[in-house]
Amino acid sequence: MSRARSFFYRHRIEFAVLGVFFALIAVFAIANPKVFLNYRAYTAVFTTLGASIILVTSNVFIVASGELDLSFPSVIGLSAMVFAMLARAGISPVLALFASLVTGAFCGYVNGMLVTKVGLSSLVSTLGMNFLLRGLIMIITGGLAIPLTFMLESTIAKVFAGTIGVFPVQLLWGLGFALIGWLLFTRHKFGGHVCYTGDNITSAREMGIRVDRVKIWTFMLMGFSAGFVGVLVTLLNNTFWPTTGDGYLLLILAAVFLGGTPTWGGIGTIWGAVIGAFILGFIETGIIASGLTGFYTQFFYGVILILALISHRYVGLKKK
Amino acid sequence: MTANESAGNAQYIMKASGVCKKFGFVQALKNVSFEVGPNEIVGLIGDNGAGKSTLIKTLTGVHQADSGELYWKGTQLTNYSVHAARDMGIVTVFQDRALSEQHSIWRNIFMGKELTGWGGFLRVKKQKEETQRMMREMMGFTSSFMTPDTPVGNMSGGERQGVAICRALYFEADLIILDEPTGGLSLSETRKVLKFVRSIKESGKSCIFISHNMYHVYPVADRIIVLDRGEIVDAFVKGQIDIETLEARLLEIAGTSDIDLKVPVGSKAIARE
Numbered sequence: 001m002s003r004a005r006s007f008f009y010r011h012r013i014e015f016a017v018l019g020v021f022f023a024l025i026a027v028f029a030i031a032n033p034k035v036f037l038n039y040r041a042y043t044a045v046f047t048t049l050g051a052s053i054i055l056v057t058s059n060v061f062i063v064a065s066g067e068l069d070l071s072f073p074s075v076i077g078l079s080a081m082v083f084a085m086l087a088r089a090g091i092s093p094v095l096a097l098f099a100s101l102v103t104g105a106f107c108g109y110v111n112g113m114l115v116t117k118v119g120l121s122s123l124v125s126t127l128g129m130n131f132l133l134r135g136l137i138m139i140i141t142g143g144l145a146i147p148l149t150f151m152l153e154s155t156i157a158k159v160f161a162g163t164i165g166v167f168p169v170q171l172l173w174g175l176g177f178a179l180i181g182w183l184l185f186t187r188h189k190f191g192g193h194v195c196y197t198g199d200n201i202t203s204a205r206e207m208g209i210r211v212d213r214v215k216i217w218t219f220m221l222m223g224f225s226a227g228f229v230g231v232l233v234t235l236l237n238n239t240f241w242p243t244t245g246d247g248y249l250l251l252i253l254a255a256v257f258l259g260g261t262p263t264w265g266g267i268g269t270i271w272g273a274v275i276g277a278f279i280l281g282f283i284e285t286g287i288i289a290s291g292l293t294g295f296y297t298q299f300f301y302g303v304i305l306i307l308a309l310i311s312h313r314y315v316g317l318k319k320k
Numbered sequence: 321m322t323a324n325e326s327a328g329n330a331q332y333i334m335k336a337s338g339v340c341k342k343f344g345f346v347q348a349l350k351n352v353s354f355e356v357g358p359n360e361i362v363g364l365i366g367d368n369g370a371g372k373s374t375l376i377k378t379l380t381g382v383h384q385a386d387s388g389e390l391y392w393k394g395t396q397l398t399n400y401s402v403h404a405a406r407d408m409g410i411v412t413v414f415q416d417r418a419l420s421e422q423h424s425i426w427r428n429i430f431m432g433k434e435l436t437g438w439g440g441f442l443r444v445k446k447q448k449e450e451t452q453r454m455m456r457e458m459m460g461f462t463s464s465f466m467t468p469d470t471p472v473g474n475m476s477g478g479e480r481q482g483v484a485i486c487r488a489l490y491f492e493a494d495l496i497i498l499d500e501p502t503g504g505l506s507l508s509e510t511r512k513v514l515k516f517v518r519s520i521k522e523s524g525k526s527c528i529f530i531s532h533n534m535y536h537v538y539p540v541a542d543r544i545i546v547l548d549r550g551e552i553v554d555a556f557v558k559g560q561i562d563i564e565t566l567e568a569r570l571l572e573i574a575g576t577s578d579i580d581l582k583v584p585v586g587s588k589a590i591a592r593e
Contacts, residue, residue, distance in 0.1 A: 187444065189442060192434060192442065195423065202416065266420065266422045267422050
């Protein structure tokens with residue numbers, strides 16, 4: 001097999017997802033060329049895409065390790081709250097950012113310990129953690145938002161939520177994060193250990209991989225990313241909402257599976273998930289621009305997700 | 321290590337002394353003591369459930385013994401783990417092959433012992449080259465369909481065993497433990513495995529060969545240890561016993577565990593009905 005063909009074969013899932021993405025854009029461009037041949041349609045979607053890309057990247061690690069983390073929406077909220085409260089109290093925003101990242105990573109550490117040392121199912125324990133942390137946010141804030149309008153012109157807002165020309169800087173953060181995530185996942189020992197743990201935990205243990213430690217680090221990576229996203233969305237909105245992060249859960253997981261990471265663990269694709277995030281990001285804009293009402297959005301999320309899973313089977317992604 | 325010390329320790333490279341292991345109410349290992357000498361092939365035989373795999377998992381750090389000591393070249397092992405075992409130079413080919421089926425051959429060869437460069441990043445090219453070389457020289461894979469990128473899940477049982485064994489050989493181990501290496505293999509594949517055990521002997525390394533099939537163990541082992549219900553019940557140096565006597569002895573051991581076995585099947589059992 002030639003090098004090019006072998007490359008294409010090994011990345012057939014990613015190419016399939018990329019094909020879906022271009023097909024979707026083509027359909028939208030035909031339906032409404034005026035909107036979709038203008039760069040503004042893209043920059044609008046790109047503004048919020050950075051956060052999604054960061055979240056799908058870490059979720060690929062989690063799913064590949066054979067676990068699930070349903071608590072990241074509340075971890076985003078909690079970290080955002082820590083950031084907003086500290087910034088509001090006049091503490092240096094860099095320190096507040098740092099505190100937010102530590103908060104996220106710590107939540108991940110707790111999740112990891114519950115799964116590995118206490119032996120809970122990650123599906124249920126992180127679901128519980130999602131409720132628990134959201135409840136904690138409500139108790140602490142009394143359900144009130146924290147406005148951060150004073151940070152509108154601050155350097156940190158420009159760095160993490162500004163634009164370069166018309167290009168939203170968060171997309172760069174997202175793509176940078178995905179690049180590092182991809183290197184870690186495919187070119188680093190850690191990514192290998194995550195995959196072996198998810199593929200066959202007994203084999204991994206027998207080959208001397210410290211599977212508990214690998215899982216805890218994976219959950220911490222997820223928490224860390226959620227903490228970072230918490231800061232990104234708060235700076236983008238200039239306000240902390242007690243519901244921050246709430247809407248992400250199903251969309252992010254959908255993007256991961258849409259992107260070609262299978263549910264059974266052991267393997268995954270970062271770029272597939274990133275393209276998945278792009279696809280879901282464009283659906284809403286595309287539907288409205290095509291002249292349909294917003295009521296169609298969820299319907300099309302579902303259609304695309306199921307079609308994508310069928311296409312994955314077609315190119316040979318199935319459990320042995 | 322001085323010459324004197326190594327002479328003093330030369331009787332064994334690994335020794336287990338009074339090892340016990342319980343799972344719940346099941347006493348899987350009862351006071352097991354044995355040793356493996358330098359450049360010695362020790363055959364460990366016993367029926368299914370005799371405790372062979374538990375013993376191996378204890379020797380390799382997968383399980384921690386409840387009591388008893390393990391020694392490696394004269395040093396008692398404390399805080400023992402799979403990692404420590406691999407670092408000392410013990411490699412194991414587990415019964416389940418310990419492979420990651422969705423991953424490529426090169427990923428599996430270096431699983432848990434990756435060749436890394438700066439910051440823990442993998443040396444992918446080097447690992448693929450080494451795998452290619454191993455496949456050619458050691459596994460005898462010549463098919464052009466099989467490349468280092470082929471997923472292990474697409475391979476046959478014998479080919480998987482080949483990957484597991486080559487992986488064991490690659491890392492310059494002093495002691496190679498083979499847990500039921502001939503299980504589920506065809507005759508020609510079994511012959512390959514036995515040839516491989518001989519090559520361990522020739523290369524000056526030691527080996528523990530576990531099997532419930534004494535016909536596989538006998539031709540290659542220097543010494544044979546028989547395990548029954550968690551205890552060592554017999555041990556032979558190969559020169560002392562021929563294969564017929566060994567078979568008779570094994571049947572006797574199996575017989576004492578179940579009186580019914582001695583009743584001629586067919587006569588009384590049927591008559592009772």
